[in-house]
Amino acid sequence: MENYTYNSFTLQMEGYSVMKNSLYPVFFMFFISYIVIIVMNVGISLLIFIDKNLHQPMYLLFCNLSLSDIIGSTNILPRLLSDILRPPSERLINYYECVVQAFTAQLYGTTSHTVLMIMTYDRYVAICIPLRYATIMTNKMLIKLTASAWGVAFVLVGILLGLTIRLNRCRTLIRNPFCDNASLFKLSCESVFINNVYGLTSTVVLLTASIGSMVVTYAKITVVCLTRKNKSLNTKALKTCSTHLIVYLIMIFSGMISIVLHRFPQYSDYGKLSAILFFIVPGSLNTVIYGIQSKEIRKFLSEMCKSKKHLPSSNK
Template sequence: MENQTFSMDVLQLEGLKVSPDFSIPAFVLLLLIYIFIMVSNISLVVLIFMERSLHEPMYLLFCNMSINDVFGATAIIPRVLSDLFTPVTERYIYYYECVIQAFCGHFYAGASHTVLMIMAFDRYMAICNPLRYATIMTNRMVVMLSVGAWGTAFFLIVILIGLSARLSRCRRLVSAPFCDNASLFKLSCENILINHIYGLGTAMGTMACSLCSVTLTYLRIAMVCFNSKNKTVNSKALQTCATHLAVYLILLLSGNIIIILHRFENLSDERKLASLLFIVVPPSMNAVIYGLQIKAVREKMMIIFNRNKMKERNKMSMQN
């Protein structure tokens, strides 16, 4: 009985199917991407917090996205890296670790949508209500929006994972590159209708709310820009909005691909790759898009780079 209980607490993680010849290239590529995600996003957060001129609502809200990207990548990628050199038959994970990983992965996805929603609200207030922007988007409001975004995602995902964790288990194989909610409830032989309903409802509801809010926000912004005769203001508004919209479309596309592929059992390998890309592509693109497209951030990066370059030159001249 004890051996049976222990075996149910230790799951076999199928992971990515990578041949031994491609294990090292895959490991190096994924490791470089992970390092890039960490360095780019953490650098952007540090830059915003160190430069007082960037202590504005728009840039402070950027930090939510970068922090979330670091969290999501760290929760998934290191485990995938370690499994690349582990034979498929020896890839084991404790059930509680699987639950934690599933929670972190879904929390990252949910927070990505809620954070982008509050960023859309910020752009709406800045462009459509510029005279009231300073009085509405105070530091307190930024904190409240951030807490609301993270809190909403946390509440929804706790229920999602809790519904799956309550189920008894009759299987041990996790047919995915990492643990997610679908992997958890598929371990059970019980009726999982409520899991399907809540999981699909939460995913579709979150996407629908974010899609509607972003669509309505940008339609309103487009109308304001169309009626405005100030080309400079319109150009600046479109630049910042295009950046936000690009990040949102990347997230929406990568998330919907996973949901669609989960409905086709014969496309399991494609689903695994799509799941990994969801953790890799948005976090690696977000900091680049924001850092290079937002003029104020780009200028500060160039100033710091030139400042460091001048220091190195001064050191060289003093040594000579």
């Protein structure tokens, strides 16, 4: 199917190759991962919505991360699962469907940074200027932060995909387990210099802003904790910041491994697996990490479990 159709609207997905004896174990591993991501992220979002004790800026902002994880995994995993069970020749996808999948995949990667950046600001205000926290982190501010996180991501990714869909295509094979921007512009025989420049520039800007905000914020928080020497403040800072930092590091390392392996064609199978795990690992672990850290979430779940245990005895 490669190199003979000009601007074809039917593309072939190379997909993720699995040996026959590993087909069903791999399929069920990805399937269970997807179910876990959806159940845990939807569950914690509902929990935050139901329990008024969790109507705090930190948890409300975290809902953005859960939404991003749900969108990212739903965009990739159902299609991937169906492709695993198909022979390579039947892994066909419409061009516009591929564009939508690429847009959503890039959006997930971008919002992973922007959402964690607005959560960083929340931690900064809570620890460095706690007396003004309630007046700064109002509902209006939460809406502004949420809109900026998603708005910036939509603009960056929209321009990225806009530069790609303007290109004529002379190839039809997507050499990836799913559609992304790089896979799409590699279908073109035209110059992709502008695409590479914009893609590299936007990635550098996003990473610089993301890592820079983390470094500056945590440096200020560290200075505040050291100068004030307040034991309760230090405990609070360690508790909330360690959770946020772990989530951020998981996201960064998952993405970096995928980017590095993408540069080595001889490790293409590992590169494909790491690209898939970028959508699975953070989405699976984020809710667990925040759930373990949060005393309010643990308390709610504990009370819910106790009430369920008392139900049979009350029916007697």
